[in-house]
Amino acid sequence: MPRIPAHTVATAPEASQGIARKLEQKMGKLLNIHAGMAHSPAVIASYMGMSAAIAEHGSFDARTREAIALAVGNQNGCDYCQAAHTLSGRRAGLDDEQILAIRAGEVDFDDKLEAISFVAREAAARTGNVSDATWQAALDAGWSAEELSEAFAHIAANLFTNYFNHYAGTELDLPAVPELTA
Secondary structure (H helix, E strand, C coil): CCCCCCCCCCCCCHHHHHHHHHHHHHHCCCCHHHHHHCCCHHHHHHHHHHHHHHHHHCCCCHHHHHHHHHHHHHHCCCHHHHHHHHHHHHHCCCCHHHHHHHHHCCCCCCHHHHHHHHHHHHHHHCCCCCCHHHHHHHHHCCCCHHHHHHHHHHHHHHHHHHHHHHHHCCCCCCCCCCCCCC
């Protein structure tokens, strides 16, 4: 049961309406996550600010962005973000087996994606701490220190959405993803 009401563009506070409208146009509908964020102009503007900074200054391709999002979403048990990033992961060229592998932390199809997803998963699990071995494995896989620095922005943006969904009790309005088997 949602704790924070999901708005439409028309019912959102006036200061949230412009961003909500942009998100609705971009996604084809106002997703429940954005409809909940719209309840507070500070929340939706913070989300949009982080997203805009990553879009303008980020260097990662769509597959990498989605691998990070899937790893963080799985680590945090965010059903909403795993569903959303399964859809966008497919659009980025990941197939269903690859998406499940990233979510499970068993990436055996791409050494670079494996390394960056391990960094993301570990940072999410350990309040930003990443072991020297995980960091070095990412460097050895071809990630630069600059790229690993950028990864933090992606991790933080995904933590923001994961935590918001938990905090708000966002109702899933996307196709649910299968549970991972142990």
